[in-house]
Amino acid sequence: MIHFVGAGSGAADLITVRGRKFLEEADVIIYAGSLVNPELLNYAKEACKIYDSAKMTLEEVLDVMRQAEKDGQTTVRLHTGDPCIYGAIREQMDVLDAENISYDYCPGVSSFCGAASALNMEYTLPGVSQSVIITRMAGRTPVPEKEEIASFAAHQATMVIFLSTGMAEKLSKRLIAGGYSENTPAAIVYKATWEDEKAVICTVGTLAKAAEENNITKTALMIIGDAVTHSHYERSELYNPAFTTEFRQATKER
Template sequence: MVHFVGAGSGAPDLITLRGKKFLEEADVVIYAGSLVNPQLLEYTKENCEIYNSAKMTLEEVLDVIFAAEEKGLTTVRLHTGDPSLYGAIREQMDVLEEKNIAFDYCPGVSSFCGAASALNLEYTLPDVSQSVIITRMEGRTPVPEKESIQSFAAHHATMVVFLSTGMLEELSRRLIEGGYTADTPAAIVYKATWEDQKTFVCTVGTLAQTAKENNITKTALMIIGDVVAHSHYNRSELYNPAFTTEFREATE
């Protein structure tokens, strides 16, 4: 059996109870060493075989899984955050399906959730933004043309940008070209929920300058939109005494 497990955003106690249980029971763990907090490996049993996939190819990862399966062992494939975002899990699952190897998937706390917690931020403020766009800049790996930063910026929704810390000048240019103003609120969150977490509130126009001044070159998320300022939003109707819900009648 293979368990794909989301490690959470960084803090070792932000893994799910289910994910922790899988780690405790695993005979083999293959973890994304470039981003997963190594403290999570302390949950494994003494004789667990541990592999760092940052130094491995897909084929090498699969070979470890195949060998474990031949021995009747249980494998945990430990990915950062929630593996459904930039986790490269589908390509592994496809091969396992072809080989008739059983697997399941345990979700985790994504770093975009960890970044919101670091800023005490709500992404969806009434009458400010009710949508969150999660995307990245193209670097060595491409992004479909239909998903350009400019096209997303035109919506003026909340935007969370992964994997783009080294391209902030270009990110700002594209955000402004798409419709955000240079003074639109923005934030940089470095290593959300880790012990060395850092947060910086700035603007779209000062993203690159802020990162440079604080020596932030990788492992950060950028949050774009008026929700960062969390001002001028309307009260939620959910708890409005004048609003009737399925569970409560209006009292005003």
């Protein structure tokens, strides 16, 4: 059996209870060494074989999985955050499906959730934004033309931008071209929930400057939108005493 496990956003104790159990039981662990907190490997049993996929190709990862299956062993494929976001898991699963190798998927805490916790922010503030766009800049690998940053910026929703810190100046220009003003609140969160986490509040126009001044070049998320500074928003109707829900009647008039 192969378990795809989300390692969480950084801190070792943010892995799920289920994910930790899989790690403790695994005979083989293949982990994304460039991003996963190595402290998580302390949950592995002494006889567990551990492989760092940062130094491996897809074919090499699959070979390890196949051999473990032949040996009747349990494998954990440990990905950063929640692997449904930029995790490259589908290409692994498709091969396993074709070869009738059983697997399951244990979700984890994504770094975009960890970044929100670093800022004590809510992405979906009433009256400010009710949508979150998760995307990245085109770099060495492309993005579909219809998903170009400026086209998303036109929505003025909260944006969480992965894998783009080294292109902060270009990103800033594309955000402004799409409709954000230079003064739109923004944040850069480096290594969310790790011990060396750093969160920097800035604006769309000062993204590149903020990254340079704080020596942040990678392993960071950028968050764009008025929700970052939460300076104005509407009260949620859910807990408004003048609002009736399925579970309680309104107790006062508006």
